[in-house]
Amino acid sequence: MPDTLMPRSSEDAARRPSAPRRWRWVVVGLLAVALAGGIAAWRMRSPAAVAPPPSTPTVLTVTTVVATPRSVPHRIPADGPIVAWQEMRLGMELGGLRVTDVTVEEGDTVAAGQLLARLDDSVIAAQLDRADASITEAEASLALSRAELRRVQSLIASQNAARQTLEQREAEVLRNDARLASLRASRAEVAAMLAQTRITAPDAGVILARDILPGSVSVAGQVAFRLLRQGRVELEARVQEMDLAAIRPGQDVLVRHGARSVAGQVRAVAPSLPGNTRLGVVHVALPTDPGLLPGMFALAVIDAGAIETIAVPAEAVVFRDGAPAVFVLESDRARLRRVTIDATLKDGALAIAGGLTAGDRVIAMGAGFLADGDRVQVGDAR
The missing domain is CATH 2.40.30.170 (Efflux pump adaptor protein, beta barrel domain)
Structure with missing residues (x-):
């Protein structure tokens, strides 16, 4: 039985779009394609975009000075x-004697020969008196022996005395003379000890220290005073x-x-x-x-x-890593060079002890903005 066309249901008819509506979407799609193609064609026809030129480094304009030698005071x-x-230490030469008097205090100004302290000298003074008495006795004995010698010599001349007697008198004189010399030496020793009981200033000066007090007992070699000489x-x-x-x-x-x-x-x-x-x-x-x-x-x-040194303006010196340095112009480049500063001169310039030689072109104005190797342009050389 031949197929027959059956009419669709009303629901199917509602789901199917109408013909005018489909054509509307087709036109919108064609317009979008045309617009995209036009934009692409316009871009192909427009000149190519020019790339921005590469950036050039900034060249700093600086001023330079010539490092010149100068004679500067060396301080x-x-x-x-x-x-x-000169500090003089005055000590006591005798031991075992009592200090009877101290005449100065610390800070006193003294003259040469002035008495500073005195020790008890009673025993030594008695020894000196005894030495004087012994010397007087020896002088008398020597005088008597010499008189006896003269009498014997006169008798020998008249042949009334033996030769042996003459020799005995001569020996007696020599013995008495030697004894007198020994006693005089002993007296000088005692006199020196007596003088050592008095401590005096050997020169003018100021007493820096006093280390003894009245009533103390002396010790040989003990420092009693310290004297600032003159x-x-x-x-x-x-x-x-x-x-x-x-x-x-x-x-x-x-x-x-x-x-x-x-x-x-x-x-x-x-x-x-x-x-x-x-x-x-x-x-x-x-x-x-x-x-x-x-x-x-x-x-x-x-x-x-x-001394002879190299001088540069203070503005030319910079500090890099805590050390002083300058920039020296080499061609069109600034080269960092370490220097040693010796002193500041009266006009404010700095004396350079090392790192520069006479004739170097040193960058002055603008040095603080530079780094080693920067390209620079000299604006005004001084």
Whole structure:
């Protein structure tokens, strides 16, 4: 039986889109394709985009100065304690004697020969009196023996005395003469001991210390007084070993202690370095009564003449890694060079002890903004 076309249900008819609606979607798709193609064609027809030019490094404009040699004062710093120019230790030469009197105190100014202390001299004075009596007796015996010798000599001349008698009288004179000389030497010894019971100042000065009291018993060799000879003090300046070669006796020295300034002179340079300090000792003589006392600590500047150095403006010196340096112009590049600063000059320039040679072109203005190897442009050379 032939197939017959059966009409669809009303539900199927509702699900199937209508013809006008399908054509609408087809047109929208064609328009989208055309738009995409047009954009692609426009891009192909437009000129290619130009890539941005590569960036060029910034060139800093700087000024330069020529490193020039200059003769500058050589000032050597030093420091150290104030010490006695010469400290005299006055001791007691006799032991076992009582100290009867002490006439000075610490800080007193004394004159040469002034009595400082006295020991009990009663026993020694009695010994001296006995020595004097013995000498008087010996002198009388010598005089008598000489008179006897003269009488024997006259008798020998008249042949009334034996030769043996003459020899005996001559021997007696020699014996008495020797005894007198011995007694005189003994008296001198006692007199010296008597003088040692009096302690006197061997020179003018200031008493730094007194170590005995009245009533104490003397001990041979004991230090009784410490005397600052002539009241003079000096600075025992300590100097770096590399600076010692430039220091000579007679050079001027400015010594500072707080607000006080004292002018001195180099007296002597110690011939060796004490210990392992690597510091030399320079003895600086100070004027009388400088207002400085032994034990104080002072600073000093030694005028060691003049030296030749290289000077650059202060603005040319920069610090890299905590060390001073300058930039030297090499062609159109700034090259970092380490330097050693010696001193600041009166016009504000810096004296360079090492790292530069005369004629180097040093960058002044703009040095603080540079790094090693930077390209620079010189704006104004000085």
